[in-house]
Amino acid sequence: MRKVTVGVDIGGTNTAIGVVDVDGNVQVKNSILTPGHGDAKRYINDLAIAINDTIAKVKEIDADVELVGIGIGAPNGNYYKGTIEQAANLSFKGVVPFVDMLKSHFSDVETIVLTNDANAAAIGEMIYGGAKGMRDFAMFTLGTGVGSGLVVNGDLVYGDDGFAGECGHTTLVSDGRLCGCGRKGHLETYCSASGMKRTAFELMAKYNATDSLLADKSFNELDSKMIYDAAVAGDKVALEVFEITGRYLGQGLSDTVHHLSPEAIFLFGGPTAAGDMIFEPTRRNMEENLHPLFRNKIKILPSKLDAGDAAIVGASALVWKELEK
């Protein structure tokens, strides 16, 4: 029997489902909308149907597969309790005992495991990606927010309550920009894709930059890809956005180094497509903040996970990691 796992990535809009082999290849993909199912019970019911459909499709190609487990990445997913708690962007509120509810549909599947999406990405990087063989590393996912997953001694750091690894909420600037979580000056307000947009708007205001390539975009139109394109075209505002983003991200990563002294820090997500435009100032500014003990030691690397499938693949990796124990 060829062993496979199912990875489920629950986002605010879509829930992506994939059957993944031991090497991290997605065999068949599927998805359902996350909202609109009524309550959590109905959503999980529809999710179970979609998972079974996906497995059935794989079995059409190769009947000889064995499902060894289901891994789920979800905002505010709690590994210890198998719950999704107070997720701001999901329609089911409060504390949802997600794993227990899904188990009622898959009583023959022993391993059903859940954590937040960035933790899942970190385990994906460890099982299939660039962190293979590493025992101490960190993963930062740069998107609408900034997520992170921390690995110490070969295990993900869940902390006392299962919610550890929220480095996007470390404070870079006392009394700084308002964060989605209600606090101020957090890393994700500067280093996420939307943080880059905020920086671009600050700079246009500062320089009265009517000639910037970004000056005709509204706040709701501008995205990090446009900033990248403008930077490639030599736009001064856009170039400075990358410099400033790297300054903040470098400062934030240095805090992680001073905590955990990892072998490497992996960056994942849209803004990393800019390559050295973001990696170079990040590395330079991280070094600028480091105690001499750590200087020129820590690698900042792009994730090796495929951008399109990373969330599914990361979630599926949770199962392999669990089976190692």
Next chain:
Amino acid sequence: MRKVTVGVDIGGTNTAIGVVDVDGNVQVKNSILTPGHGDAKRYINDLAIAINDTIAKVKEIDADVELVGIGIGAPNGNYYKGTIEQAANLSFKGVVPFVDMLKSHFSDVETIVLTNDANAAAIGEMIYGGAKGMRDFAMFTLGTGVGSGLVVNGDLVYGDDGFAGECGHTTLVSDGRLCGCGRKGHLETYCSASGMKRTAFELMAKYNATDSLLADKSFNELDSKMIYDAAVAGDKVALEVFEITGRYLGQGLSDTVHHLSPEAIFLFGGPTAAGDMIFEPTRRNMEENLHPLFRNKIKILPSKLDAGDAAIVGASALVWKELEK
């Protein structure tokens, strides 16, 4: 046979040695000067003599003791390699293979283990102190600098290179105060005993505070005890020093929470003698920076280690921790 361990705390001025029982009681203490021995080899030779003297004294009281190991806390001590590396305040420079050199004097002692002083304090808290039974906690030691030891899943975090847990060097203020390590804005420049003195001088300058109880002290005279006494007497500058120190420390601890979500953070060292004058603003400001997931969950507690013996006791605890493995 009653099992005992030896704890050795290597400071810039003194090296303290103690024989410690399983409950963390120091049976006999001893000390030698750290500088003035010539080179590392001679220092270690003299240290070995002092350790043997200390054990001999214990045996005078109770002949039935068995030495199960020696634990050493030292600045820039590396757990993995047993080395002391580039320690700015010690007379032996470069990379000293300390454990190997000490083993040549104690060939019959199986367990000789070394780490930095703050890591040793964290293990002391776990083995003998307030962190008994905790699997995820952090320890911050506030002194001339700020050290830290981090425990995840019941084990100390050493990181990829053995130097993890330098939270005193996380950046609180971009381009802020000059740190002893050469970088800027690090936590220890604000939250250490000397950081508090720097804050006091900034405030006297800001307010032209000729009537402050601290206004007749030189920069080299003022210490954190004087600031405490002045605050108790109602001195406005001194009171604001505690408020500001708590603001910075609270910000720094919130970064640690966002990384590791510990059950508790223990504070140790001179400034903690001020009790609620430092704990209250620290707690309040930590909460002010926390993502809702972590709010009102994390305890900030005073260390339960005896201030006078904590370094020896922490170093000795390394041995018990090692024997657990």
